[in-house]
Amino acid sequence: MGPVNTPRHNGWVRATHWLTVVGFFALLVSGLEILVSHPRFYWGEAGNVLTKPLFIIPIPASRDTVPTGYNFVLPDQNGWSRYLHFEAAWALVLTGLFYVIAGLVSNHFRENLWPSGLSWQAVTSVIRKHLGRETLTGSASYNVLQRLTYFAVVFLVIPLTIWTGLAMSPAIASVFPEAVIVLGGQQSARTLHFFLTIFLVAFVILHVAMVYIAGFRKTILAMIKGDIK
Amino acid sequence: MNTGRRKLITTGLAAAAGATGLGAAVKLAGKYDLLAPDSSGIYGPGEALTYATQRLLTRHSMAREFRRDQISKVPFVNGPLPKDPALQAAQAEGFANWKIEVKGLVTHPMTLSLADLKRYPSASQITHLACEEGWSYIAEWTGVPLHHILNAAGVRSQAKYIAYHSIQKDWWDTIDMEDALHPQTILSYGLNGGDLPVGNGGPLRLRLPRQLGYKSVKYITGITAIDDVNKYTKSLVPAPPESGYAWYAGI
Numbered sequence: 001m002g003p004v005n006t007p008r009h010n011g012w013v014r015a016t017h018w019l020t021v022v023g024f025f026a027l028l029v030s031g032l033e034i035l036v037s038h039p040r041f042y043w044g045e046a047g048n049v050l051t052k053p054l055f056i057i058p059i060p061a062s063r064d065t066v067p068t069g070y071n072f073v074l075p076d077q078n079g080w081s082r083y084l085h086f087e088a089a090w091a092l093v094l095t096g097l098f099y100v101i102a103g104l105v106s107n108h109f110r111e112n113l114w115p116s117g118l119s120w121q122a123v124t125s126v127i128r129k130h131l132g133r134e135t136l137t138g139s140a141s142y143n144v145l146q147r148l149t150y151f152a153v154v155f156l157v158i159p160l161t162i163w164t165g166l167a168m169s170p171a172i173a174s175v176f177p178e179a180v181i182v183l184g185g186q187q188s189a190r191t192l193h194f195f196l197t198i199f200l201v202a203f204v205i206l207h208v209a210m211v212y213i214a215g216f217r218k219t220i221l222a223m224i225k226g227d228i229k
Numbered sequence: 230m231n232t233g234r235r236k237l238i239t240t241g242l243a244a245a246a247g248a249t250g251l252g253a254a255v256k257l258a259g260k261y262d263l264l265a266p267d268s269s270g271i272y273g274p275g276e277a278l279t280y281a282t283q284r285l286l287t288r289h290s291m292a293r294e295f296r297r298d299q300i301s302k303v304p305f306v307n308g309p310l311p312k313d314p315a316l317q318a319a320q321a322e323g324f325a326n327w328k329i330e331v332k333g334l335v336t337h338p339m340t341l342s343l344a345d346l347k348r349y350p351s352a353s354q355i356t357h358l359a360c361e362e363g364w365s366y367i368a369e370w371t372g373v374p375l376h377h378i379l380n381a382a383g384v385r386s387q388a389k390y391i392a393y394h395s396i397q398k399d400w401w402d403t404i405d406m407e408d409a410l411h412p413q414t415i416l417s418y419g420l421n422g423g424d425l426p427v428g429n430g431g432p433l434r435l436r437l438p439r440q441l442g443y444k445s446v447k448y449i450t451g452i453t454a455i456d457d458v459n460k461y462t463k464s465l466v467p468a469p470p471e472s473g474y475a476w477y478a479g480i
Contacts (some may be wrong), residue, residue, distance in 0.1 A: 079473030169411025171479030
């Protein structure tokens with residue numbers, strides 16, 4: 001543990017963390033609500049109930065035009081869901097911009113996220129320690145596997161989620177058609193957006209699980225107040 | 230001065246600068262017609278950002294057009310025909326007396342039949358019709374670009390939006406002049422080489438391929454040039470009424 005007045009997390013890291021929590025939850029709920037209106041996924045440019053799906057999510061739909069096999073139709077909530085989805089997306093993008101600029105300026109990424117010393121040996125060593133139930137908690141710094149995951153989420157998965165989301169927009173597609181074509185089409189973008197969301201949800205579950213393992217009270221307080229005490 | 234106090238002052242200054250910047254941005258957006266009519270309320274900020282950004286980006290953009298072999302085998306019909314008496318009556322006479330009224334802030338209000346419309350230069354586009362629900366299809370749409378009709382009617386300079394009405398009771402929508410004058414915004418009467426089927430919006434549908442399907446209102450009987458969406462409509466987007474969908478559907 002560092003000196004008393006050295007915070008575990010900087011103020012701006014804590015602020016952007018909790019803004020991201022709120023924004024991600026809003027995106028997840030509204031995204032699920034939009035998904036319910038057509039729980040079928042396709043590959044390519046176009047897809048509808050007359051075309052072959054890539055896969056179907058076996059849930060009731062909020063539209064009676066979708067054959068789900070269920071005898072009831074959920075209420076249409078897409079009006080506010082779409083409003084909330086894009087507002088939360090804006091809030092997250094602006095938060096993310098601030099986070100990336102602050103992270104670069106303050107060396108936060110290099111010191112805390114950049115997986116320095118990355119090698120197979122380093123990764124397998126962490127995994128071996130985990131499997132051997134050797135304790136990894138209490139460390140003030142993240143191990144190479146944690147750094148690699150955080151780094152990939154921040155600089156790969158979240159940008160890809162934004163990209164695939166925007167690729168569904170007919171207006172954005174009119175300006176950047178290649179951004180849709182390289183993904184395989186508008187419906188492919190929608191399908192990829194769904195898979196990226198599943199990945200992010202899995203990440204959040206794992207992240208919260210690790211918070212529990214590392215000591216819920218201590219880690220949550222560190223992310224709220226800054227210091228571990 | 231202790232750090233707590235300095236932090237407080239810095240935060241205060243930053244907040245004041247932010248608020249001033251936001252105020253200036255709103256004023257500027259209003260001046261350049263970048264303020265969406267539904268920029269108020271809890272979802273106002275998101276809507277304002279989306280509309281202003283996409284308007285700036287799409288100034289000269291064209292909706293994606295596809296190859297003939299990419300046309301969907303069946304142009305999906307979204308559900309059974311509406312049980313609207315006026316539509317059923319028009320369909321019973323084979324849409325022979327279909328009329329479209331052009332009015333509002335125009336110098337020459339006019340009423341046009343389908344035959345009148347077909348005398349204007351036509352345009353065809355193979356575009357994507359994407360519904361906000363998630364499904365889509367690609368089809369070739371043929372019709373008269375809306376700007377031909379608006380030019381013939383002489384839209385006055387006060388007009389900032391075009392309202393378009395369906396024969397269905399209480400169903401209409403509005404678009405800004407940029408979309409109204411866009412070359413791909415057409416009053417469509419043909420689909421994939423034939424007449425536009427009634428299930429896809431025939432005899433006349435407004436096609437707006439840079440926005441999602443709900444802005445492409447079916448069964449058009451009226452075009453009105455207006456200056457203010459909020460004064461004109463009680464609920465902003467009555468498609469379907471009271472559903473509370475965003476006015477701008479570029480995303």
